[in-house]
Amino acid sequence: MxxxxxxxxxxxxxxxxxxxxxxxxxxxxxxxxxxxxxxxxxxxxxxxxxxxxxxMDKTYTIGIVIDDISNIFYSGIIKGIEEIAGKNGYNCIFLSWTSNYDNEISFLNLLYEGQVDGIIMVSFRKRSEKDLLKIREADYPIALIGDHGELDGIFSVDVDNAAGIADVVHYLHDIGHRKIAYISGPETVSASKYRFKGYKQTLEALGLEYNPEWVVESDWTNQGGYASIGSILDKSEVTAVVASSDETAIGALRRIQESGRYVPKDMSIVGFDDVTVSSWVYPSLTTVRQPFREIGKMAAEGLFRKIAGEEEEARSHLLKPQLIIRDSCGKLL
Structure with a gap:
């Protein structure tokens, strides 16, 4: 002993x-x-x-429930959470529910059984209204990162996806583009809805034409971007493409170059996420950087206020992303 x-x-x-x-x-x-x-x-x-x-009647542990622990986008969020957890003298346990989407809500049992003092649920997939209502009704410290279904009474943190795309469209407009196409994302991801909303609303606000034929779907992979831009390349009037993810943009960039066109001379392209390779492709990709670390920190700070018994307003917090201008967009005379 x-x-x-x-x-x-x-x-x-x-x-x-x-x-x-x-x-x-x-x-x-x-x-x-x-x-x-x-x-x-x-x-x-x-x-x-x-x-x-x-x-102390506490576990000094919080649970971090992640839909896919291998997703590179979550590393910054995890760092932000761990920073705040460490300052509060807490450990984190990480749980992945990749194999069964319906099981995210089951991790609330960790709270009910007293195994953790609070839970942060991290997912950019769409959550069901049924699960969100259970989360809202649970009288325990819970913070969501990602989709909150636009329900009131839930503490959540996410990036302002619509604002990020709005910045992109404004930038393209400022450098002379008027015919701007769009590559959307998978419907299972909540951000897809808001990014498309940012695209369409900003076109309308700027008095630019919205043409459904200039909008194509993708699955946010390189292969998806490569395949989906084919129909846009047939539209000679289009001068710029907004891809709703960097992976999509990089696949589309290759297809554009293989078609004999030059970026940004013949066509401009923008991504979203600012993954590491975005600055290494040629030409380097103009994109939107998400504040992942700040998202993790804000979610953890809110959770610890709940654990401490402080009054925490249960509402959605949207953090502004940052437009990163590189070489994939050209100015039109």
């Missing part, structure tokens, strides 16, 4: 209650603090986490 707080107290010549206060972050006299730190180091003391949980 390892050293106990009784051993630490004896070596530091103080009481067990003083050791306990110090270990729980409370103030003690400077001389006492120095003696305690010396005793802890000499004894190689580690506090008993289970005992602490029993005393």
């Amino acid at each position: 390892g050293p106990t707080i009784h051993d630490v107290a004896k070596l530091a010549k103080t009481s067990k209650s003083t050791v306990s206060r110090y270990l729980n972050g409370q103030q003690v006299k400077k001389a006492t603090q120095e003696a305690l730190e010396k005793a802890i180091k000499e004894l190689n003391f580690h506090r008993n986490a289970n005992a602490r949980r029993l005393v």
Whole structure:
């Protein structure tokens, strides 16, 4: 059996209650603090986490439920969550539900069973209204990242997808483009709806033509972008293409180049996400950067306010993305 707080107290010549206060972050006299730190180091003391949980009635753990833990977009979000969790003295456990979409809501059992103090659910897929209503009705610390179904009374954080695409269309308009096509994303992803909304509404606001024949679907893969832009290339009047993801844009870029056209001389193209390879393709891709780390931090901060019992307004927070201008767009005279 390892050293106990009784051993630490004896070596530091103080009481067990003083050791306990110090270990729980409370103030003690400077001389006492120095003696305690010396005793802890000499004894190689580690506090008993289970005992602490029993005393404090907390697990000091939050659950991070992710739809696909291999998705590169989630790494920045995870870093943001971990940063805030560390500042609050909490550990994170990560759970993936890739194999069965219907099971996201089942992770609420971790809260009901007292295995975690709070849960952050991370997914950019569309959530069912049934599941969202269960989340709203649960009287536990829960934060959503991604889709909240536009329901009131749910604490969620996401990127303002419509605003990101609006910035892109405004930029293309500013450099002279008037015939702007669009490659949409999969319907299963909530962002697809808002990105298309940003495209269509901004065209209307600028007085530009919206032509359904200039809108094609993709699955947000390189192959999808390569295939989907074929019909747009037949429209000689189109001078620019907004792809709703970088993967789509990169596939489309290749197809444009293979058709004998030059980017941006003959056609401009823009993506969304700012994945690493976007700055390495030729020409480098103009795109929209998502504030993934800030999304994770805001969700975690809201969750910890709930855990602390503070009044937290249950509403959706949309963070503004950033337009990154590179070389894939040309100015029209």
